[in-house]
Amino acid sequence: MSTYKKIYMDNVAGKPVDPRVIDAMMPFIKEFYGNPSSVHSFGYESKKALEEARAKIAKLINAEKAESIIFTSGATESNNMAIKGVAYRNMDKGKHIITSSIEHMSIINPCKYLKTKGFDVTFLPVDKYGLVDLDSLERELREDTILVSIQYANSEIGTIQPIREISQIVHRKNAYLHVDATAANGQIPIDVQKDGIDLLTLSSNDMYGPKGVGALYIRSGVRIEPIIHGGGQERGLRSGTENVPGIVGFGKAAEIAVNEMRAESERLSRLRDKLIKGLLESIPYAFLNGHPTNRLPDNAAVRFSFIEGESILLSLDMMGVAASSGSACTAKTLEPSHVLLAIGLKHEEAHGSVLFTLGRQNTEDDVDYVIQIMPDIVKRLRMFSPLTPKELLG
Amino acid sequence: MYSEKVMEHFRNPRNMGEIKDADGVGTVGNPVCGDMMTIYIKVKDNRIEDIKFKTFGCGAAIATSSMITELAKGKTLEEALKITRKDVADALEGLPPVKMHCSNLAADALKAAIEDYYRKQKEKEKVEIK
Numbered sequence: 001m002s003t004y005k006k007i008y009m010d011n012v013a014g015k016p017v018d019p020r021v022i023d024a025m026m027p028f029i030k031e032f033y034g035n036p037s038s039v040h041s042f043g044y045e046s047k048k049a050l051e052e053a054r055a056k057i058a059k060l061i062n063a064e065k066a067e068s069i070i071f072t073s074g075a076t077e078s079n080n081m082a083i084k085g086v087a088y089r090n091m092d093k094g095k096h097i098i099t100s101s102i103e104h105m106s107i108i109n110p111c112k113y114l115k116t117k118g119f120d121v122t123f124l125p126v127d128k129y130g131l132v133d134l135d136s137l138e139r140e141l142r143e144d145t146i147l148v149s150i151q152y153a154n155s156e157i158g159t160i161q162p163i164r165e166i167s168q169i170v171h172r173k174n175a176y177l178h179v180d181a182t183a184a185n186g187q188i189p190i191d192v193q194k195d196g197i198d199l200l201t202l203s204s205n206d207m208y209g210p211k212g213v214g215a216l217y218i219r220s221g222v223r224i225e226p227i228i229h230g231g232g233q234e235r236g237l238r239s240g241t242e243n244v245p246g247i248v249g250f251g252k253a254a255e256i257a258v259n260e261m262r263a264e265s266e267r268l269s270r271l272r273d274k275l276i277k278g279l280l281e282s283i284p285y286a287f288l289n290g291h292p293t294n295r296l297p298d299n300a301a302v303r304f305s306f307i308e309g310e311s312i313l314l315s316l317d318m319m320g321v322a323a324s325s326g327s328a329c330t331a332k333t334l335e336p337s338h339v340l341l342a343i344g345l346k347h348e349e350a351h352g353s354v355l356f357t358l359g360r361q362n363t364e365d366d367v368d369y370v371i372q373i374m375p376d377i378v379k380r381l382r383m384f385s386p387l388t389p390k391e392l393l394g
Numbered sequence: 395m396y397s398e399k400v401m402e403h404f405r406n407p408r409n410m411g412e413i414k415d416a417d418g419v420g421t422v423g424n425p426v427c428g429d430m431m432t433i434y435i436k437v438k439d440n441r442i443e444d445i446k447f448k449t450f451g452c453g454a455a456i457a458t459s460s461m462i463t464e465l466a467k468g469k470t471l472e473e474a475l476k477i478t479r480k481d482v483a484d485a486l487e488g489l490p491p492v493k494m495h496c497s498n499l500a501a502d503a504l505k506a507a508i509e510d511y512y513r514k515q516k517e518k519e520k521v522e523i524k
Contacts, residue, residue, distance in 0.1 A: 307450065308429075308451050310453055348425035
């Protein structure tokens with residue numbers, strides 16, 4: 001197996017940390033260990049680095065001020081904070097929350113949890129491309145709706161939501177709009193002021209920063225309660241000594257994204273389109289998951305009829321290629337991805353899905369290699385499958 | 395996550411294919427669950443003379459199908475019926491816990507194929523008596 005080249009196309013699951021980010025972090029692991037809350041010079045060095053990172057994150061999303069950024073342990077915590085924090089702080093106004101049926105589990109599960117605490121949650125349907133149905137959003141908004149949470153883009157199918165239109169609809173009813181930008185951040189420009197976003201979830205590793213760091217942008221004036229209580233760090237909204245090395249790395253990653261996003265996104269979009277086209281043209285009964293044009297630059301989500309995703313991933317891995325799947329067989333649960341079912345795929349269609357997510361380390365050669373090996377992998381598994389029509393085996 | 399033995403059978407499945415004039419055919423599972431397998435058997439003098447499989451499913455589903463054909467080939471029908479899901483998993487040096495239920499269907503598929511064989515034999519006898 002080791003004779004094959006190693007190609008990583010599972011950037012949605014985890015990204016390599018940019019070497020420039022590692023360099024920026026090292027002093028804060030080795031030398032500057034002071035607590036940012038301390039008054040002495042050791043603390044000051046850390047505090048300064050923390051605030052510089054905050055400013056860089058603010059710049060990435062054009063936040064009105066750096067103080068609107070609250071550091072967390074990652075996107076899951078940011079999403080929990082946005083959903084539960086807004087819900088508990090605004091219960092007096094209403095107990096209705098709207099979200100979509102293709103959100104990440106760190107949105108869906110906090111919403112389901114709130115349902116058990118007396119909140120009312122509406123899960124909006126999406127169309128076959130994964131676009132949120134704006135008519136149903138308009139219809140479902142009520143006087144007691146306090147929060148709408150819609151992702152910027154979907155990690156599994158790449159579809160980008162019309163956030164500005166969504167924001168206009170939501171704000172006509174005076175609810176808050178939370179946007180989970182985990183999949184989108186660092187890939188496409190986000191402007192919280194122009195987009196009309198009240199709360200925004202960001203993730204460090206998704207833009208080549210270290211794991212275990214994230215942020216929640218909270219527009220000034222938004223009423224929110226902390227969900228982690230303690231020493232009152234982060235304006236009392238997120239207690240606990242800040243993860244300074246991680247945050248410094250996150251800040252550096254954001255700075256790099258600001259400078260390089262445009263060129264890199266163009267490069268990835270081109271590779272993505274080549275990969276999708278190459279697979280769909282060379283393999284019969286292969287289909288694209290998600291929106292054909294409104295999609296993240298890194299995302300090539302393809303499904304193959306008559307075969308199952310995990311066996312495709314194993315076959316790819318044998319050839320040195322790492323990808324992921326929406327199949328139940330790769331998950332802890334036995335259900336296929338809720339996202340693939342929500343866009344209307346049948347169970348057996350969802351099972352045959354493979355997700356290639358490109359990153360900075362991928363080259364055109366990598367894409368060519370996948371296009372070259374994939375037809376034989378699919379052919380072999382279809383030969384095994386009792387579902388494959390006879391004429392395909394020829 | 396899979397044992398080397400599972401991967402070996404996934405890479406080189408034994409007895410993959412169909413038997414056109416099979417004496418017994420058994421299908422279990424369904425594509426909705428993500429696993430479906432068909433076992434074909436050829437029986438001579440109460441022994442499984444030939445056996446083949448076709449499987450839609452994950453790596454474990456394909457490896458268990460392949461393994462059961464190895465375990466069953468040459469056995470009497472009575473011996474073959476005694477092969478359990480656990481025997482298949484053990485022969486593969488274990489399966490991940492989550493796969494024990496969903497993908498370990500090969501023993502059931504073999505049983506279904508043998509039952510199909512018995513049913514067809516009975517029908518033949520009926521025809522002969524008439």
